Amino acid sequence: MARKPVQQRAKATVDAIVEAGFIAMAERGPAATTTRQIADIAGVGVGSLYEYFENKEEIFQVMSERFVADTIGMIQPLIPTIVRKPIKEAVLDLLAHFRDFLQANNERYLKCARYAMALDFEQHVEPLQKTLSELVTQYLMHHPETLKIRNIPTMSYIMINGGIYSVVRHLCDPAPPITFDELAGGLADMVGHYTEREMALVSDR
Amino acid sequence: MARKPVQQRAKATVDAIVEAGFIAMAERGPAATTTRQIADIAGVGVGSLYEYFENKEEIFQVMSERFVADTIGMIQPLIPTIVRKPIKEAVLDLLAHFRDFLQANNERYLKCARYAMALDFEQHVEPLQKTLSELVTQYLMHHPETLKIRNIPTMSYIMINGGIYSVVRHLCDPAPPITFDELAGGLADMVGHYTEREMALVSDR
DNA sequence: ACGCTTGTTCGGATTCAATTCGGAAAAATT
DNA sequence: AATTTTTCCGAATTGAATCCGAACAAGCGT
Numbered sequence: 001m002a003r004k005p006v007q008q009r010a011k012a013t014v015d016a017i018v019e020a021g022f023i024a025m026a027e028r029g030p031a032a033t034t035t036r037q038i039a040d041i042a043g044v045g046v047g048s049l050y051e052y053f054e055n056k057e058e059i060f061q062v063m064s065e066r067f068v069a070d071t072i073g074m075i076q077p078l079i080p081t082i083v084r085k086p087i088k089e090a091v092l093d094l095l096a097h098f099r100d101f102l103q104a105n106n107e108r109y110l111k112c113a114r115y116a117m118a119l120d121f122e123q124h125v126e127p128l129q130k131t132l133s134e135l136v137t138q139y140l141m142h143h144p145e146t147l148k149i150r151n152i153p154t155m156s157y158i159m160i161n162g163g164i165y166s167v168v169r170h171l172c173d174p175a176p177p178i179t180f181d182e183l184a185g186g187l188a189d190m191v192g193h194y195t196e197r198e199m200a201l202v203s204d205r
Numbered sequence: 206m207a208r209k210p211v212q213q214r215a216k217a218t219v220d221a222i223v224e225a226g227f228i229a230m231a232e233r234g235p236a237a238t239t240t241r242q243i244a245d246i247a248g249v250g251v252g253s254l255y256e257y258f259e260n261k262e263e264i265f266q267v268m269s270e271r272f273v274a275d276t277i278g279m280i281q282p283l284i285p286t287i288v289r290k291p292i293k294e295a296v297l298d299l300l301a302h303f304r305d306f307l308q309a310n311n312e313r314y315l316k317c318a319r320y321a322m323a324l325d326f327e328q329h330v331e332p333l334q335k336t337l338s339e340l341v342t343q344y345l346m347h348h349p350e351t352l353k354i355r356n357i358p359t360m361s362y363i364m365i366n367g368g369i370y371s372v373v374r375h376l377c378d379p380a381p382p383i384t385f386d387e388l389a390g391g392l393a394d395m396v397g398h399y400t401e402r403e404m405a406l407v408s409d410r
Numbered sequence: 411a412c413g414c415t416t417g418t419t420c421g422g423a424t425t426c427a428a429t430t431c432g433g434a435a436a437a438a439t440t
Numbered sequence: 441a442a443t444t445t446t447t448c449c450g451a452a453t454t455g456a457a458t459c460c461g462a463a464c465a466a467g468c469g470t
Contacts, residue, residue, distance in 0.1 A: 003417090007466070010418060035457060045420040050458065118323030121374050154383050154391035161374055162367020169366055178359050186359035193402035194395055200402075208446095212437070215447060240428060250449040255429065 002054050014052050016042040018066065021059045026108045030060060030115050064116040064124045067109050072131045074101050079135055083142045087195055090139065091188040095167065099180060102171055113168045125164075132160045146195060148202040155194065163187055207259050219257050221247040223271065226264045231313045235265060235320050269321040269329045272314050277336045279306050284340055288347045292400055295344065296393040300372065304385060307376055318373045330369075337365045351400060353407040360399065368392055 005011045020042035024033040039046040082090045102110040116124045210216045225247035229238040244251045287295045307315040
């Protein structure tokens, strides 16, 4: 941001711009949204965009940050409930919430996710990954028998990245080859079967 | 394409433009590459770009298509060898080839993959997905015992999408939390364990 | 209330990249 | 070698992103 808004009215302008960014992006996609559109939707002059943002790109960056922060805010309160459930239920539960979250508000966050995953994955989605890693850790602590599983960091990495991408891609696909429930069930089975098999192997040693 | 090149020399300029597109993209990323840069690298005038491409975007589209086609061309000949291996080895083998392929030529295809996955997944990567599905099908036919596994389409979808994304993301990450070998081993185990567990469950019924 | 400083808004002017266009050069065809 | 087709080009156009300075509002001390 080029300058910090100090007055209340300026903060409102910044909010209006970011909100307008979400609306414009959901309507036409990021490539097709112009500064003028954002300004018009926000009800401000084009010049105002540049008071608080270096350029159009930075508006998208802030949107991505808000998206990630909101996602984390959505997940955090679920953690205590989820960690007490059996693994497959836990995965299904998390995925259902994630889908609803992405589709809310005319899919604004789904569009955003698509964009955020393209450029600078690490920078934007890293905090989200950290939160999910935290969820995994807490889950393991509530189910001590699973602590024997090997390669937990690797498996978290795969399931978190692969899971997020599969879901986002599936929801973006106008004609997906499988239903969302099949996808969710598949991901749950993937995690569940891996856990079961790994524990069977470990108990043999 | 606005117009088809009929003479040999015209085909050469089209090639030079696409090649220049890869070079420019690898150097500065897609957002920062201008038509003038592409034209300069290709050694042609800016106007020439528009003889054979509607716009800059279409150059990237053709690049994506070539990338996907080359990827498929890389995988096809591996299929006969891979389908005869045990599942974990097969996955590891495929992943090693995929990594080498993405990193060849100054990582040109890795950059391309990042871009191609952002916009229009379905349109571009769909043929690749089809090829990999084909690989899965052939694998299953060479290992009849695995045919009892349920939800094969779903599992293919998850492993193909999740696998591709995990690998691309990992290779793009300058400071990945795990090594590539760990990632590859993890993916192999994920597939392997799932298969083993599923077959154990199925034989009980 | 009043002048002063600081913060905010705005939209025309500017910049820069994408795209167009008309004609020249090269190749093919007659 | 004349003619037609194909190819190439770069100056001119277009339009979106960005800048900038004037005008407007808010806070603040007097």
